[in-house]
Amino acid sequence: MSNVVEKKNQKDSHMEEKNYITTDYTLKSWFITKDHKRIAMLYLVTVLIFFFVGSVAAGFVRFELTSPNGQFLESETYNRMFTAHGVVMIFFFLLVAIPAVLGNFLLPLMIGARDLAFPKLNLLSYYLFLGGALFGVTALVTGGVDTGWTFYTPLSSMYSNSQVVLTLTGAFIAGFSSISTAVNFIVTIHKMRAPGLTWFRLPLFVWAHYATSVIILLGTPVVAITLALVAVERLLHIGVFSPEYGGDPVLFQHMFWFYSHPAVYIMILPAMGVINEVIACFSRNRIFGYKFIAASSLAIAALGFLVWGHHMFVSSESYYQAAFFSLMSFLVAIPSAIKVFNWSATLYKGMIYVTTPMAYAIGFLGLFVIGGLTGLYCSCLATDEHLTGTYFIVAHFHYVMVGGTIMAFLAGIHFWWPKMTGRLYPESWGKIGMLIIFSGFHMTFMPQFIVGFLGMPRRYHYYYFAPEFQIYHVLSTAGAGVLAIGFMIPVVYLILSLKHGAKAPQNPWNAKGLEWEKVDAVPTTHNFHEIPVVNEPAYNYSIDDEPPIEAEKTRLGVVRESN
Amino acid sequence: MKELKFAPVQGSEYAAQHDALFYLITALTVFFTLLVGVMILYLLIKYRASNKNVDRSNRIHHHLGLELTWTIIPTILGLGVFFWGMLLYKDSRTSDDNASDIYVVGKQWMWHFQHPNGLRENNELHIPLGRPVKITMISQDVIHALYIPQFRVQFHTIPGRYTTVNFTPNAVGKFNLFCTMHCGAQHSEMGGYVYVMQPDEYDKWLANGGNRFTKKADTMVESGRKLFVENGCVNCHQEKDTYRAPSLKGLIGKIRRMNDGRVLVGNESYIRESILMPYNNVLEGYENVMPVYPFTEEEVTQLVEYIKSLSGVSSEQRDARAASAVGPAKRRDDVAKQNNDANITKQVEATSAEEIHSEVTSEL
Incomplete structure (x- = not known):
C-alpha cells in the first residue's frame, strides 16, 4: 500500500470521528463532562453571565453619578451597586475569565496532552465556582452587600447591615475553585508535555498560566482564611479585627492585600499570555526575547507578593514600611515594561496582519501602557497620599484590569473562536467592535483621572460638596454608554456565528502551535489522534507562511466547504 | 457657574511640592505612552503584510543589549521618582513642633473637631493662614479617612489608634474636606469644608466664639x-x-x-x-x-x-x-x-x- 493511500484512509476515518461538541448533545453530557474543553465552555457561559450582571451594576453607578445629588437610588442601594459591581467583576469574572476559559481549553491542546492531569478535579472546580457564584447571587438578591469588594473591617465585621457573610462564603468557595484549577495546571504543565516540548519550547501562554497558578496556590488560602475570620468575628464576636473586641482593623488589610494585590497579577498575567500568542501569529515572527518574557512572568509572580503594602500607605503604615513597599512597587513595574518593549520589538520585520485579535492585542498595549504608567503615581509615596482613595485609582485599575484583561480576553476569544466553536466570525464587525470598545474605554476612564486628581473620592454617591466634578462624571457616563454598545457587538456577532458563521478550517490564521497544527478544526474529545512530537521552538513563524483567512470568507451566512 | 478645572487649587506649601512631582510623573507617562504608541504604529504601518517592499531579512529574536537597555533605563527613572516621592512624603508625614494641635473624632457620618482652646466644630474646620497644623485623629466606629485635596494630604482615621495629618495652609479660602474610606451608608455625605483665614480675622472669629457651634467654656x-x-x-x-x-x-x-x-x-x-x-x-x-x-x-x-x-x-x-x-x-x-x-x-x-x-x- 502506498503512503498516500494510507494517509487518505486515515483522514477519512478522522472525518467520521465526532468532535468534542458533536459527540453528545444531551445536557447531561455537558454537566457531567470531564472534557477540559467542555468545562471551559461551561465557564465561558457562566462568566459572561456574571460580566453582564457586573456591567448592569456599573451602569447604575455611572447613571447615579451624572448628578451631584444622585438620580434615583438611595445611598444604601448605591453602595450595594458598586459593591456588587466590584465583587462580581473581580471574584466571578476577572479572576477566572482567562485562566478558566481560555486556559482550560488551551493548556492541554498547547502542550500535546489529552486532557488536564485531573479531569474530575477540573469538573469539581467548575462546580465550586458555580456554588460560590450562587452564594454571591443569593446575597445579591437578598439585599446585597454594602462594604465594597474590599470588605474592610470593622465596617464589614461589625457595622454593616447587609449580606456580608453570604458574600464572603461565595468568595471563599470560589477561591477553592481557583486553587483546584491552579493545582491542575501546575501538574499538567510539569508532567504532561508532549515529547520534545521542553520548557523553553512552551508557548508563553503556558508560562503565563504557570506563573498565575503559582500565585493562586500561594495567595488564595490566605484570603480564604481572612474572609473566614471576618465571618467568625461577625457571627461569633470573636475579636480579630475589631478594636472593640481587642482586634486590629489594620491586620485585616494586611491579610486581605497579601492575596488581593497578587490577585491583580492573576488577572493580568494570563492576559499577557494571550497577547504573546496573538502578536507572534499576526506578525509572522517569533516573540522577541522569549526568555525575558518567560522570566518576567515569574518575576512578577515573585515580586507581586512583596508589594501588598502599597494599598496601605495612608492606612497607619509606618514611614519605613511605606518606603519599602513603595520601592518594591517600582521594581514590580519593570518586568511589565520589559514585556511591552519585547512585544513592540516583535513587530519589527514582521509580516503584520491586523485582524480582529491583533487589533485587540494592539488595543491591549495602548491601554495597558497607560494603566501601567499611571501605576507610578500610585506607587510613589507623595503622589499616592493625594490620589489614593480617589477616582484616579479607579481609573488606574480599570485601565489595567479592564483595559488589560478584557482586551486580552476578547483578543483570545476571537483568536481561538474558530477552534472552540468551529465557526468564523465576521472580520469587519470584529474590527468595528474593537474600535468602539477602545474609544468608549478612553471616554469612560480618561475623565476619571482628571476628576480624581481634582479630589473626587471613590465610592461617593453624592458630590454636592464639589459640584464642579459633574462635567467629568457626565463625560465618563457617556463613555460607559459607548463601551456598553461596544461590548454588545461581539456578543451579537459571535452568537450569530454559531449558526450562520462560515465553517472554520483547521488553521484559519495559519498559526503555529499544536492546537492549530495538530488538532482538528474542532478538537475531538481526546484532542490528538496521536501524541505529537515537538522538534522546533515556539512561534516558529516565517515571512513565507500563508496569510490568515481572507476577510470575505468570514462573513456571516457564507457557506464554506469544509476542507 | 461651574468652570472647567484640570487641577485642584494649591492650598498648602506641600501642595506645590507635590504637584512638581505629579507633573514630572505625568511627563514620564506621556513620554513613554507616546514612545510606545508611535513605535507600534510606525512598525505596524511599515511592516504591514501588504507592504512587500520592505526588508524582512536577518530577523533577530533576542538581543541582550536591547533587553538591558529597556530594563535599566526604566529602573533608574523609577528609582529617581521613588526617592523623590519618599523624601517628599517624609516632609508631609512629619509634624512641625510648633504646629497647632487639632483633635478629630471621626464617626458615622461626621467629623468632630476640637481646638485646644475648647472650641468645637462639626464638619468644618477654621484655621489661620501660615500656621502649621497637626491633626490627631481617631475613629469611634469604622475606618474613615481625612482628605483635603487642596492640601494634597490624606490619612486613615482608624478606631483604636491615633493617626495624624500635617499641613501648613498658605492660601486663604474654602477647601474641601472629604472622607475617602468607604464607611457605610452616608459615606459620601461625611464631608465639609476647611476655612483658611487671615490670622487677624481668625483671632476675631475665635474671640466671637467661632461659628454657630457652641463654644465650650473650658480649654x-x-x-x-x-x-x-x-x-x-x-x-x-x-x-x-x-x-x-x-x-x-x-x-x-x-x-x-x-x-x-x-x-x-x-x-x-x-x-x-x-x-x-x-x-x-x-x-x-x-x-x-x-x-x-x-x-x-x-x-x-x-x-x-x-x-x-x-x-x-x-x-x-x-x-x-x-x-x-x-x-x-x-x-x-x-x-x-x-x-x-x-x-x-x-x-x-x-x-x-x-x-x-x-x-x-x-x-x-
Whole structure:
C-alpha cells in the first residue's frame, strides 16, 4: 500500500470521528463532562453571565453619578451597586475569565496532552465556582452587600447591615475553585508535555498560566482564611479585627492585600499570555526575547507578593514600611515594561496582519501602557497620599484590569473562536467592535483621572460638596454608554456565528502551535489522534507562511466547504 | 457657574511640592505612552503584510543589549521618582513642633473637631493662614479617612489608634474636606469644608466664639484636668511617683520600659492605650492595678492634652511660647530647650538608634 493511500484512509476515518461538541448533545453530557474543553465552555457561559450582571451594576453607578445629588437610588442601594459591581467583576469574572476559559481549553491542546492531569478535579472546580457564584447571587438578591469588594473591617465585621457573610462564603468557595484549577495546571504543565516540548519550547501562554497558578496556590488560602475570620468575628464576636473586641482593623488589610494585590497579577498575567500568542501569529515572527518574557512572568509572580503594602500607605503604615513597599512597587513595574518593549520589538520585520485579535492585542498595549504608567503615581509615596482613595485609582485599575484583561480576553476569544466553536466570525464587525470598545474605554476612564486628581473620592454617591466634578462624571457616563454598545457587538456577532458563521478550517490564521497544527478544526474529545512530537521552538513563524483567512470568507451566512 | 478645572487649587506649601512631582510623573507617562504608541504604529504601518517592499531579512529574536537597555533605563527613572516621592512624603508625614494641635473624632457620618482652646466644630474646620497644623485623629466606629485635596494630604482615621495629618495652609479660602474610606451608608455625605483665614480675622472669629457651634467654656486642658480629678486619677498619679502609680509629669517623649520588657515611648497613643486598656502596658516596677475607665474618644483626647500639659507640651503652652518667641517657627530643639520639665531631646538622644526608630514608627 502506498503512503498516500494510507494517509487518505486515515483522514477519512478522522472525518467520521465526532468532535468534542458533536459527540453528545444531551445536557447531561455537558454537566457531567470531564472534557477540559467542555468545562471551559461551561465557564465561558457562566462568566459572561456574571460580566453582564457586573456591567448592569456599573451602569447604575455611572447613571447615579451624572448628578451631584444622585438620580434615583438611595445611598444604601448605591453602595450595594458598586459593591456588587466590584465583587462580581473581580471574584466571578476577572479572576477566572482567562485562566478558566481560555486556559482550560488551551493548556492541554498547547502542550500535546489529552486532557488536564485531573479531569474530575477540573469538573469539581467548575462546580465550586458555580456554588460560590450562587452564594454571591443569593446575597445579591437578598439585599446585597454594602462594604465594597474590599470588605474592610470593622465596617464589614461589625457595622454593616447587609449580606456580608453570604458574600464572603461565595468568595471563599470560589477561591477553592481557583486553587483546584491552579493545582491542575501546575501538574499538567510539569508532567504532561508532549515529547520534545521542553520548557523553553512552551508557548508563553503556558508560562503565563504557570506563573498565575503559582500565585493562586500561594495567595488564595490566605484570603480564604481572612474572609473566614471576618465571618467568625461577625457571627461569633470573636475579636480579630475589631478594636472593640481587642482586634486590629489594620491586620485585616494586611491579610486581605497579601492575596488581593497578587490577585491583580492573576488577572493580568494570563492576559499577557494571550497577547504573546496573538502578536507572534499576526506578525509572522517569533516573540522577541522569549526568555525575558518567560522570566518576567515569574518575576512578577515573585515580586507581586512583596508589594501588598502599597494599598496601605495612608492606612497607619509606618514611614519605613511605606518606603519599602513603595520601592518594591517600582521594581514590580519593570518586568511589565520589559514585556511591552519585547512585544513592540516583535513587530519589527514582521509580516503584520491586523485582524480582529491583533487589533485587540494592539488595543491591549495602548491601554495597558497607560494603566501601567499611571501605576507610578500610585506607587510613589507623595503622589499616592493625594490620589489614593480617589477616582484616579479607579481609573488606574480599570485601565489595567479592564483595559488589560478584557482586551486580552476578547483578543483570545476571537483568536481561538474558530477552534472552540468551529465557526468564523465576521472580520469587519470584529474590527468595528474593537474600535468602539477602545474609544468608549478612553471616554469612560480618561475623565476619571482628571476628576480624581481634582479630589473626587471613590465610592461617593453624592458630590454636592464639589459640584464642579459633574462635567467629568457626565463625560465618563457617556463613555460607559459607548463601551456598553461596544461590548454588545461581539456578543451579537459571535452568537450569530454559531449558526450562520462560515465553517472554520483547521488553521484559519495559519498559526503555529499544536492546537492549530495538530488538532482538528474542532478538537475531538481526546484532542490528538496521536501524541505529537515537538522538534522546533515556539512561534516558529516565517515571512513565507500563508496569510490568515481572507476577510470575505468570514462573513456571516457564507457557506464554506469544509476542507 | 461651574468652570472647567484640570487641577485642584494649591492650598498648602506641600501642595506645590507635590504637584512638581505629579507633573514630572505625568511627563514620564506621556513620554513613554507616546514612545510606545508611535513605535507600534510606525512598525505596524511599515511592516504591514501588504507592504512587500520592505526588508524582512536577518530577523533577530533576542538581543541582550536591547533587553538591558529597556530594563535599566526604566529602573533608574523609577528609582529617581521613588526617592523623590519618599523624601517628599517624609516632609508631609512629619509634624512641625510648633504646629497647632487639632483633635478629630471621626464617626458615622461626621467629623468632630476640637481646638485646644475648647472650641468645637462639626464638619468644618477654621484655621489661620501660615500656621502649621497637626491633626490627631481617631475613629469611634469604622475606618474613615481625612482628605483635603487642596492640601494634597490624606490619612486613615482608624478606631483604636491615633493617626495624624500635617499641613501648613498658605492660601486663604474654602477647601474641601472629604472622607475617602468607604464607611457605610452616608459615606459620601461625611464631608465639609476647611476655612483658611487671615490670622487677624481668625483671632476675631475665635474671640466671637467661632461659628454657630457652641463654644465650650473650658480649654481642652481644663476639661482634661476636670476629668482627671473627678475620676480620681489624681489619687494615684501624683506629683511624684508613688508605690501605686508613676507620676505623669514629663511623660511625653520619655522612653519607658514595661514590666514585660517592651520599651515604649510616651506619646498620644501610649496615653490613650494606658487609659482605655491599662493592663496592656504596665510600667516596670508597678502592679497591674489600674481599673479600666470607659471614657469616650473625645474625653480621651482632652485627657491627652492635659497629660501633655504636665510635660509642658500641650498646644496652649506651645502656642504661648510661639507667640513670645521672636522670629520664625522654632523646630524641636528650641522648643525642648525652653521646656525644662520634658527634656525630650536629651532623652531621645540618649537612647539607642533602635528605640528612636520605634519612636518614629509609632509617631508615624
